[in-house]
């Protein structure tokens with residue numbers, strides 16, 4: 001089989017909203033672009049009924065033409081293994097439903113809260129721990145956002161807000177600017193974190209309107225990207241990260257350890273090296289959350305420790321992410337090693 005990269009430009013549209021509305025939404029469309037056959041890959045629309053396929057075109061451009069084992073393709077392609085029910089996996093693997101005091105807020109950890117900013121993502125990752133999250137119950141009206149802000153005001157122990165989702169950057173900048181200004185007015189909140197995969201899959205998301213509100217908040221913002229494989233880091237993403245850093249915003253990365261995608265020390269070392277070259281510091285390497293439909297991505301803990309020990313011997317400490325697991329009911333992530 002001959003393998004060559006897809007050679008169109010990464011940003012087909014200069015506007016991220018246009019990219020978002022032109023995502024690939026069928027298995028056939030994706031595989032035709034890559035010269036692949038659904039039967040050879042066990043791809044099935046049945047696995048996409050409750051959690052549809054969704055892939056922005058810039059992310060497709062990073063996949064290798066003709067490669068059925070492409071590590072980016074495997075993160076987004078619905079396959080028959082997702083239909084297997086595993087009794088050790090659940091629809092709410094980290095027990096978030098018990099920590100949802102008001103719509104839009106997940107308050108699990110003492111001094112920080114998650115705000116579920118947007119129910120939408122730019123990409124549907126097949127291993128997502130929120131693939132069954134009740135977003136409809138967390139879809140906010142203006143009144144509910146005011147109630148969520150009231151919740152923050154009554155909890156002086158909260159000093160950090162994390163914008164999450166879905167993907168928080170699927171929301172528009174006018175809303176994000178308004179919400180951030182409201183949070184700034186709460187004196188005990190000192191920090192803002194943004195957990196987003198959107199700039200990885202649509203680098204045009206890091207644009208002037210975003211930099212304008214984020215670069216001027218008193219909340220000392222930190223961006224935490226989600227990148228699992230070195231091939232996800234494009235020139236356009238690196239340029240966006242440069243713009244964030246010039247605006248004084250720290251940029252970190254978290255990954256998920258995934259079978260068949262990044263489960264070797266060579267791949268994780270290449271990821272850390274390329275992150276650093278792009279100005280992004282490795283932060284967390286997560287064990288897979290046991291979400292129903294994703295058991296085929298799971299890596300046994302012993303194997304994870306073996307891989308991780310290898311990267312520790314080959315990378316300087318500042319390029320080694322923390323290997324962690326989130327467990328239901330625990331007050332912080334658990335360090336595995």
Ligand code: SF4
Nearest residue numbers: 121124125128166197
């Ligand atoms: S971008 Fe994040 S929240 Fe959205 S599907 Fe992927 S892993 Fe889940």
